[in-house]
Amino acid sequence: MKKKTRTFLVIAVVVLLLALAAQRLLRKSPAGFEPERLNREEEHGDGIAEFIKVKLFFLSETSRLLQPVYREIEVPEIREDLYRKFVSLLLAGDAAHITPVPSDVQLRSLHFLDGGGTLLLDFTESLSASFPGGTAAELEFIYFMVDNICYNFREIKKVKFLIGGNESKSLAGHIDLERPFFPDFSWLGDK
Amino acid sequence: MKKSIKAGIVCAALLVAPRLLTPIGIDFRSFDHEGYTRVVFESKHSFAYKVQAHPDRLEVRLDVRADLPVPALAVANSQLLERVTCEHLGNGSVLTVHFRGAAAIRQNFVLEKPFRVVFDLVRSEKAPTPPPQAPVAAEKNPPREEPPPAPRPRSIETICIDPGHGGEDFGAIGRSKLKEKDVTLKIGLKLKKLIESKTGLRVIMTRDKDSEVSLNTRASIANNQRAQMFVSIHVNSSFRKSAYGSETYFVSLQATDPEALELAQKENQNDEDPGEAIQNDELKMILWNMAQTEHIRESSKLAEYIQNELNVLLGTRDRGVKQAPFRVLMRAAMPAVLIEAVFISNASEERKLQREDFLDKIALAIYNGISKFIYHYHSALK
Structure with missing residues (x-):
């Protein structure tokens, strides 16, 4: 390789690296977890299924912080289906931990706002009807959902809740539920 | 070598150009x-x-x-x-x-x-005056951009007490079926009596019986009655049955959301030290529209005084002063706090809530906190 060409390539690479580094610094990358793509693949009727490993956090009697549990999810073709499966895992709970959601609550639907940065979760009306009340419980539910989702899927910046297809002023008379919630990872133990 | 430099500049320009074209x-x-x-x-x-x-x-x-x-x-x-x-x-x-x-x-x-x-x-009722020549560069000694006008300081004469929940809204319910709405009303009435008998200040209640009052109406009552302090009384409940202790809240858009906190701090500072520009325009607009914005600093002080007194008198766990986006507090145009006295979901604390002497202690702790806040507030006015 000629000397000139080599110098050109070196300068081009350096400029590119510097630009990428600057871009990374400018963009505030949220703390979070990159779900691990598993090597395990399974034969399905119409092809091979991929799996990712996600880190879920649940409440515990012994700690005020949400505690981690790992799960595997089969990656569906449609992104929304992945989030739907993820929320179903949260609702299903973990035998060794507390799930801060009334047991009869289901996810009705899921949508995106703001070009995908805000995830809108629409739960069944039992969320407010069966909710036990209390500020602490409301915050436990909100950050259980928001932190789990935003921690595992960095592309989601905030989460907004609907109940029975409608905006709700509050879950049980305390926290304003009409606004979307940003994550607060200080709720998470063993990040 | 010159070609290499040119190529490098082109590369850099290509990377930077999208940024320049972005609004x-x-x-x-x-x-x-x-x-x-x-x-x-x-x-x-x-x-x-x-x-x-x-x-x-x-x-x-x-x-x-x-x-x-x-x-x-x-x-x-x-x-x-x-x-x-x-x-x-x-x-x-x-x-x-x-x-x-x-x-x-x-x-x-x-x-x-x-x-x-x-x-x-x-x-103006007439045609507008011609605009001054738009300056392109900053003036040497420009006028300062004043912060939003602070509420004119005035002594505290009216306090609004807000017993949480009521009517069909039971609030949290303990294992022995004790209802939050009944506990908060009892504490609220005890507190009213204390304030009126010891200070002579005017006390208004968002409810003085077992009635349902919407969250927006509660703040409106305080605003319409020109109260200078809003105290919302609640007892807590958690999915964790072992959770216990007392905590006092003042409003935030987002509980401990760093951007919202930074925003609130910036918008409430009096000196002109803007620091880094705020990224989240949406949050900022919301904050400017919040009635509570001008009072966050006073609200945090009031919360601290009350929390300290709860710690002294109740002998339970100090869960501290916290911030969360409480709907009832956002609309209050005065220093406003929400007290979560103890946990009704905790069996031991629920038993305490069934005792009148314990409710007296809670009311006294809140009263002491309010008194200390008023003392310091009025001292600052002099």
């Missing part, structure tokens, strides 16, 4: 002062502009493409302004401030760090 973010805010309304356009990037004044609107023509948080923004709580819009024209943009009635520019200036274009507008 700059413009943040808008306004405050009604006595006799005039101040309008501020703030951006991380400076820009040149021209002004066209009309009786019903003000047009600010920018030489760059710009975006407001939303293309059309309604201005709440302003006597003069109705809405602000942003349109793209070629490589530039026009920001238009629409008035309620007619208005004219009293002065226009630019401030730096962060870059701000400021207009002071006055109501």
Whole structure:
């Protein structure tokens, strides 16, 4: 390789690296977890299924912080289906931990706002009807959902809740539920 | 070698170009002062502009493409302004401030760090005065952009007590079926009695019986009665049955959300030290529209005084002073706190809540906290 060409390539690479580094610094990358793509693949009727490993956090009697549990999810073709499966895992709970959601609550639907940065979760009306009340419980539910989702899927910046297809002023008379919630990872133990 | 440098420059330009073509973010805010309304356009990037004044609107023509948080923004709580819009024209943009009635520019200036274009507008029945020449660079000694006018200091004469829940809204329910709504009403009435007997201050209640009152109405009662303090009384409940202790809240948009906290701190500081420009325009607009914005500092002090007294008198776990976006507090235009005395979901604390002497202690702790706050508040007025 000629000397000139080599110098050109070196300068081009350096400029590119510097630009990428600057871009990374400018963009505030949220703390979070990159779900691990598993090597395990399974034969399905119409092809091979991929799996990712996600880190879920649940409440515990012994700690005020949400505690981690790992799960595997089969990656569906449609992104929304992945989030739907993820929320179903949260609702299903973990035998060794507390799930801060009334047991009869289901996810009705899921949508995106703001070009995908805000995830809108629409739960069944039992969320407010069966909710036990209390500020602490409301915050436990909100950050259980928001932190789990935003921690595992960095592309989601905030989460907004609907109940029975409608905006709700509050879950049980305390926290304003009409606004979307940003994550607060200080709720998470063993990040 | 020259070719290499050129190639490097081209590479860099290609990487930077999309950034230059991206519209700059413009943040808008306004405050009604006595006799005039101040309008501020703030951006991380400076820009040149021209002004066209009309009786019903003000047009600010920018030489760059710009975006407001939303293309059309309604201005709440302003006597003069109705809405602000942003349109793209070629490589530039026009920001238009629409008035309620007619208005004219009293002065226009630019401030730096962060870059701000400021207009002071006055109501006018006539044609607008010609706008001053739009400065492109910052003036040497420009007027300061004042923070939103602080509420005129006045002594505390009326306190609003808000017993949480009521009527069909039971609040949290303990294992032995004790209802939060009954506990909060008892504490509220005890507190009212204490304040009235010991201080002579006027006390209003959002409810004094087992009735349902909406969250918005609770704040409206306090606002309409011109209360200078709002104290919402609750008992807590958690999915964790072992959770116990007391905590006192004042409002935030987002519990411990770093951006919201930074925002609240910036907007509540009196000195002009703007620091880094705020990224989240949406949050900022919400904050400016919150009745509680002007009172966050006082609310945090009130919360601290009350929490300290709860710690002294109740002998339970100190869960501290916290912030969360409480709906009832957001609309209160005065120092406002929400007290979560103890956990009704904790069997031991629920038993305590069934004892009158324990409820007396809670009321006394809140009263002591309020008294200390009033003492320091009035001392600061002198």
